[in-house]
Amino acid sequence: MSLLTLSDMSVTLRGHPVFSDVSLQIGEGEVVGLIGPNGAGKTTLMRAALGLVPHNGVSSLANMPARQRARHAAWMPQNHEIAWPVDVETLVTLGRIPHLGAGQSVTEQDRQAVDRALEQMGLEPLRHRTATRLSGGEQTRVLIARTLAQDTPLVMADEPVAGLDPAHQIQTMRCFQEIAAQGKSVLVSIHDLGLAVRHCSRLVMLANNQLVADGAPSAVLTPENLRDRFGISAHFAQTTSGPVFQPLDVLK
Template structure:
């Protein structure tokens, strides 16, 4: 199913945070949502998850994401927010298992498919060894991986993750991106907001670049993350290289127009 937004706008506290954004994303694509602080990335993701009032249209296939009910949404969209807090003293496995609730009737026991989805999600997030631990007693990075696993276990055709790499060490950032890339290869649509330009350049099929609530560019990382766009939107210069695994972009300096505060 295509993810399609048309004339999408969001106003918060009388301020236009998203302004007339339009895009169409096909299934099987890992999309990196990039932009400076305050560009509107989290607002866009919350809007796609139905958490904000919007103007315009948001559709996923035949489904209107602005009005769809919570039960149907939970079978279509898995959402990992930027603010990640675990408030229950559950084991890691039990917390990941919450991702399967949209697929079970109330009181119904977990099926073999549920168990397989939980096991797979924990492997993909590299938390299988943490399964019996109490989730609230884990480190921040470990908790982030547990919540990512819960979203993966939900097995929805659309996965939205807001800065899931934040707080992860380098190895787990790469593992995360590899897992998201694999989910996209299975036919899912995956949107992930990122600040790390190299992670976006090397792993994302497409990059959506936001700036001041507007869609500045959408396309391949090579096209969107151009020197011109990095200078104009981020105010940085970057070192660029290419190896067998893809594009490398490392910010190395500020332009004259870079923000000072």
């Protein structure tokens, strides 16, 4: 079953093409890493898929009514700043809004979803803290928890590990893998290719206004793609601890 289908998607902003003719499908049980150099259009592609920016082509998500879309896909944008001085539990509970009817109070099922999300992100000790008084990394974890509490078949997260310390970066990516193991899927834009290699089942690479590679990490992060798309060399090896990817140098 496809959780997201894009067909011939193109976006032009302020007269400049961002990307053209992008087609892809995301099925069940996948962690798909969206990678590419700065300015490749990763954020724009995710926003276009959600129907948040004008586009040509077809997105199965953008074609859904807004309420159905909110129950199908949870969206975590790149801006991780929290503006509301509410406690962590209240903020995470906002993820349940798509599941509530008009005037409906939070149910036991909603509370359980919030509790799971807080536990997954290691936020139980911060449950009653004011979110705006947390560190930047802690605020990011709260927003990830809100996304998880939405409990949708598809999670779309734009650079969710940016600003997190290494332990919480790994924890977040492992959480996405656990979601995929439940038959759901995650589309995550990510710059850390080492994390992407270890935790994504599939990589989609954008560069030069188009989708240039789509497949297993080892098939996408080839020396040629790294040279031509990122301008780097790297060490990529399969070890007893799993795949290891380390950028080495900038190619002149």
